[in-house]
Amino acid sequence: MKRFTLSMTCLLALSLAPHADDARAQLAYTTSWIGNTFGFGDGKWMQQDIQALHVASDGTVYTNSPWDESGAEIAAYRNGDRVTVAGATHGWGAAGGDAVTSNGSYVYAAMSIGNQGGGLVGADYPPNGHTWFGITRRALGNIAQGAPFAGGVGNSANATKNSFLIVDTVPAGADAGIRGLAASDSELFVSDQYANRIVVFDANTMRRKRSFDVASPGRIALDADGSLWAIVGALTGQPAVAHYSATGALLGGAPVLPNGTVPADIAISPSGDLYIADIGPGQQILPYKKTATSALQAATPVGTLNGVNHAPAGAIDAGRFNFITGIGFDSAGNLYVGQNGAGPRGLNSASVGSGAVLQAFRGTSRSLLWELDGLVFVDGADFDPGAPDTVYTGSKIFTMDWTKPPGKQWTYTAYTVDRFTYPDDPPLHIGRGVRGEPMVRRLNGNRPYLYTLDPYSHELYVHRFDAAHGSIAIPSGMFAETFISGGFPANQPSSGEWMWRDINGDGRLGGNEFTGNPSTGSTVGNSFIWVDSAGGVWFGTPTSGIRQMPVQGFDAPGNPIYSYAASKTYPMPAPFTRIGRVLYVAETDTMYVSGFTQAVPYDAARWKEAGPYLARYDNWSTGAPVMTYVIALPWNTAGSPPVTTVGVATAGDYLFVAELYTQKVDVYDARTGAPVGAMTPGANVGGTSGYVDVELGISATRRANGEYVVLVEDDARAKILMYRWTP
Structure with missing residues (x-):
């Protein structure tokens, strides 16, 4: 069991109730958009x-x-x-x-x-x-x-x-x-x-x-x-x-x-x-x-x-x-x-x-x-860490030209789905029948891999790319928290958690390519699933702590290999009683966790929210992680509309937290947890956006010039909202 060190500053922070609106400063930023x-x-x-x-x-x-x-x-x-x-x-x-x-x-x-x-x-x-x-x-x-x-x-x-x-x-x-x-x-x-x-x-x-x-x-x-x-x-x-x-x-x-x-x-x-x-x-x-x-x-x-x-x-x-x-x-x-x-x-x-x-x-x-x-509905977006002017959604690739005016900076350059060559592509058969919520990672000799999450984090899909198939994302792997009803995939284990890997490289879900994990039972159900920059898959389970599945190498077709036996389990980190989101930064061994505590217990009516608190833990994997701070996030469920959080992203020195109903992105200093300001939709997008209606609806990057770009799902009007901010 890992030991968590809690500072006096963090104990004091926990005494603070989550706030609805602390009138924090409006940052100097520009609003733009992608996909419409x-x-x-x-x-x-x-x-x-x-x-x-x-x-x-x-x-x-x-x-x-x-x-x-x-x-x-x-x-x-x-x-x-x-x-x-x-x-x-x-x-x-x-x-x-x-x-x-x-x-x-x-x-x-x-x-x-x-x-x-x-x-x-x-x-x-x-x-x-x-x-x-x-x-x-x-x-x-x-x-x-x-x-x-x-x-x-x-x-x-x-x-x-x-x-x-x-x-x-x-x-x-x-x-x-x-x-x-x-x-x-x-x-x-x-x-x-x-x-x-x-x-x-x-x-x-x-x-x-x-x-x-x-x-x-x-x-x-x-x-x-x-x-x-x-x-x-x-x-x-x-x-x-x-x-x-x-x-x-x-x-x-x-x-x-x-x-x-x-x-x-x-x-x-x-x-x-x-x-x-x-x-x-x-x-x-x-x-x-x-x-x-x-x-x-x-x-x-x-x-x-x-x-x-x-x-x-x-x-x-x-x-x-x-x-x-x-x-x-x-x-x-x-x-x-x-x-x-x-x-x-x-x-x-x-x-x-x-x-x-x-x-x-x-x-x-x-x-x-x-x-x-x-072009974009119930879908997030993410920058390619190996090509900083390239943005992926679940099924599309956009190329950015930062010299152009807002709304004109994107060009739709590729569609990554091939329904004829890969009819088994799992997201085409489950949920909405489309891919969404991307995480782009550079692995295996700096090759791009596209991980996508269903809107409410029940399955994680893995796709690889190769030169022979252009921009097509080839089905590579899949993680499922439980048996999926509806007849697809036909060869899945009859119960419990499982994963699939495309062992023969044909992009089809063959019967010998599934691995079950009955030992976990239902403990991973309703987890938030996150993929770190090294390809490690993290399950922030609701009440059973956090599980890491590191990449064990790559097979001949180029699929990342994962093993239940190689999983690492971490106990529920104090002060949380239920986890909403996990976000691990491999480069600094830093873990960010959001969720509910005894101060504000979990409410089933808020099942897709990130929670009212966010904590940072340093030296996460050492056996003695240190909690650096706890942030009381905007939270007022009695408001009209309610004020709750739904998405968390980090880049460089900052954290970005998307509110669900109130069209706001709150910005915090990732080093100290101090609030920095907030961003809301500008006049060029009508001063409004739709709800961030998915669990992975926000991402961020820091460009080489020091500018931060934040991408947020806009569920209402078929686009990705984009904020550009230079501290």
Whole structure:
């Protein structure tokens, strides 16, 4: 058992109650951001996901997705700028959807309305235990304004009153999302995937006119002759493209798609050609030109073969597509492409995607006209210690140019996920289905390794890089605190803590690559997991002390080797009764611990918080660590909003503590524990940010010029908040 030395200064510090706000000095710093075209100082942000888009003749792009954290599920963009947000699709039972279209009078968008588990009652909501899926109709000139009709329902308290058409009423939890919409000035065509049919409504009265059977219909597009092109079998695993008359008669002429093609969207160009977005390995847009006999002839694909996975793998460039979710044309023939790194929900992914990219390409040259990005959601960021101008998130790499103005300093340079080569990549199957919360470490001859944590620190994922795979992060290892339900990974031990290492180097979770640790039982459950600069993995268990798993070397593929037998265990350090965070600095043998004490005991309602106290311990690994100080952190759970802490980072001579609800980063001198000041979002980001909603939502670095850069998760508007401060 290790012995902890406690100084009289620390004993005095413990008598101080955590404070809500000590009016500490506002530091001289600048605010910037990474990963979103807009910062919100102008009132705009690029939405975090695009599930579908539609392009009007004037180049206005209408988008839709089931969820955007700040309510931009349905939005309009034009000429590289955001025009407006539809609203009334977020909260109070409402959500966006998976399809959108327009005609000369209206915008029609898929959405759903629930009742929040029976908490919402009345004519605006479905009966308890059910959800409505249908279409919201909006005024073309102002999509925030509903276009009501007889029989329309919903939103009686806002500007979209009675503008929702119920298509399906289904049991709560069922997915009856509308996956395709197309409209003429007289008729609205709806892919009712839940009922395996396409339904036709009067575009003006919204009365049902007819329907015809189609197996799992997805995206649809109206041709100039009034016929309908449709993706069929969208959820059967065998999607194809079919051609129908407006009344549902199956027509000939549908193209036979190349092997491996997975059609995600279809569009008709102004010249009448058919374009199909492929999210199979090809990752291209496939044009089929009409001949003199109206037959379709395959033409040269748009975009680079294999998209973002074309060599050099992961590199970002215009035309290297990354799972297209929507395509469309304006009257000038400009092509618009929406992507989210995962593909349409249900067709290829159950998630809300891995960040939104909206691009416009000029006419026949296909040169990039403009691009809008909303790339980061529930994700942290970390600097590469071996490349100080490089920032990683869970799935992306940004390159910084510090000479540029705030919000323009970042360039999106690489995407590190390859779903085709490494379909077993564990974060793609667990939780949100995306990687997040990165820790970048230089190991094994200064090679970069990407460790990522799930939002609430239940699993730690390890990824390696090599020259042959470019910027792709290869699944290398994994730590799990307990058995993971849901069927993945199939070969995991049936109970207890375990880890996996990619012994054969194929990036797959083979059955002989798992190691269980039944001796720990459940003691590591709900630990905070941290990786130090030497690759050591630390578990700050809630009540069983701290465990270290040092790297035991590297195997032939380059995976770090860990062993339960080589673990080192440290008892619960005084004065803590429950640990919230651990952060070990290997270079100085310093341990920082935050959590709860007898003075402020653990409250289960604060399960993801870092805690009201933070302590520094020197000579941690010697057998007689010395506690240098204890800091009473900002803490007032009775406040409105509450004041609590959620993230801790250190760099150089300073500690940075992120508050959960109050949009503040508190700065302390790491040598003495003395408060230095605080940083809050500046005017260029609207003076606000979202909650830091994950356990590893803050990181920091000290640049060679002495400047400190602090990166903070902004859960609200698809970006990373960045503070730059020189003491």
